[in-house]
Amino acid sequence: MKLSTYNPSNIEGIKQLFNKTFSDSEGQSEGLLIGNLVYDLMTSTDGCNLYGFVATENEQIIGCIFFSKLTFENEVNAFLLSPVAIHTSYQGKGIGQKLINFGLNTLKDDGVELAFTYGNPKFYSKVGFSHIAEKLVKAPLKLTYPEGWLAQSLVRDKVETITGSSYCVEAFNKPEYW
Ligand SMILES: CC(C)(COP(=O)(O)OP(=O)(O)OC[C@H]1O[C@@H](n2cnc3c(N)ncnc32)[C@H](O)[C@@H]1OP(=O)(O)O)[C@@H](O)C(=O)NCCC(=O)NCCS
Numbered sequence: 001m002k003l004s005t006y007n008p009s010n011i012e013g014i015k016q017l018f019n020k021t022f023s024d025s026e027g028q029s030e031g032l033l034i035g036n037l038v039y040d041l042m043t044s045t046d047g048c049n050l051y052g053f054v055a056t057e058n059e060q061i062i063g064c065i066f067f068s069k070l071t072f073e074n075e076v077n078a079f080l081l082s083p084v085a086i087h088t089s090y091q092g093k094g095i096g097q098k099l100i101n102f103g104l105n106t107l108k109d110d111g112v113e114l115a116f117t118y119g120n121p122k123f124y125s126k127v128g129f130s131h132i133a134e135k136l137v138k139a140p141l142k143l144t145y146p147e148g149w150l151a152q153s154l155v156r157d158k159v160e161t162i163t164g165s166s167y168c169v170e171a172f173n174k175p176e177y178w
Helices: 010-026 028-044 095-109 119-129
Strands: 002-005 050-057 058-074 078-086 115-117 149-153
Touching: 002 095, 010 028, 010 050, 010 058, 010 078, 028 050, 028 058, 050 095, 058 095, 058 115, 078 095, 078 149, 095 119, 119 149
Parallel strands: 078 115
Antiparallel strands: 002 050, 050 058, 058 078, 115 149
């Protein structure tokens, strides 16, 4: 298994991985939704506001994650990890955690200070995330599941309060993703 930065020429293969993985785990409509989300992310986000990483086996993509810019009124350098997919037949082998740690280390080397995500705390706590109350750091849109708002500092021991609003990239700026 190899971990690397994604190749933007592989848009269709990556869209299909997300579509298939989320269809398997949460049904076809969720698969379509997340497939379209990653398509939008890859096609509408400035390169400097997006990181993508893939896990490959025999040149086939078996996992993929994205981090997109989260902007605050103060100039903290922050990214949002989402979405994350490991091909159904490769789940539960540690690949998700390895790929996320690979991505976090790359962001840290690039000077990113904070990483956020929105998902299952049980899984994301394995890669350093913990719950952050919205009164400490606001999410960009209204959360249907506030317990899933998670953060970690890549440069300090803990996440400090950030005043003011936050803004996600355009592809994420839809209530159905939150
Ligand atoms: C969630 C996902 C990314 C995890 O990747 P993975 O490679 O299967 O996970 P790893 O092997 O690195 O880690 C496995 C651990 O995470 C936990 N875990 C895996 N999927 C989980 C999930 N959906 N919810 C909670 N915990 C989960 C397992 O219980 C396991 O913990 P254990 O070792 O204590 O038993 C992957 O299963 C996946 O793509 N699922 C479908 C899409 C999805 O749910 N994406 C994330 C949206 S928040």
